[in-house]
Amino acid sequence: MMPMPSRATVTTPVRRGTSNRNIRGSSKDRAARRLWLVNTFGDGEFVDCQLRATPDCWVAMTQWTVSADRIVPGALGGSYRRGNIRPACPPCQCRTGGLLGASQAKARSQAP
Numbered sequence: 747m748m749p750m751p752s753r754a755t756v757t758t759p760v761r762r763g764t765s766n767r768n769i770r771g772s773s774k775d776r777a778a779r780r781l782w783l784v785n786t787f788g789d790g791e792f793v794d795c796q797l798r799a800t801p802d803c804w805v806a807m808t809q810w811t812v813s814a815d816r817i818v819p820g821a822l823g824g825s826y827r828r829g830n831i832r833p834a835c836p837p838c839q840c841r842t843g844g845l846l847g848a849s850q851a852k853a854r855s856q857a858p
């Protein structure tokens with residue numbers, strides 16, 4: 747019979763402050779979300795970026811190239827629910843996310 751491990755040997759993993767777990771969902775959830783974006787905002791096959799934040803913005807993205815942009819950003823508590831997402835291309839995602847991060851960092855540095 748195997749001896750039970752004593753309480754002292756059971757360690758809990760060290761957690762960082764942030765986690766991405768279960769927010770974006772599984773790969774199946776994400777594929778279904780992208781398909782919904784293409785069907786809802788596009789013609790079922792292609793969809794255009796709605797952010798239009800960069801000169802190299804992508805048009806005619808497919809289910810496999812579109813990404814979901816949260817209208818209320820995750821940093822402000824926004825979820826990936828239908829109604830809070832819109833189709834976006836990776837260059838615009840990077841740009842708007844970077845601008846949000848920079849504005850938050852600036853606000854933190856100016857806080858009393």
Ligand SMILES: [Zn+2]
Nearest residue numbers: 795803835838
């Ligand atoms: Zn774009």
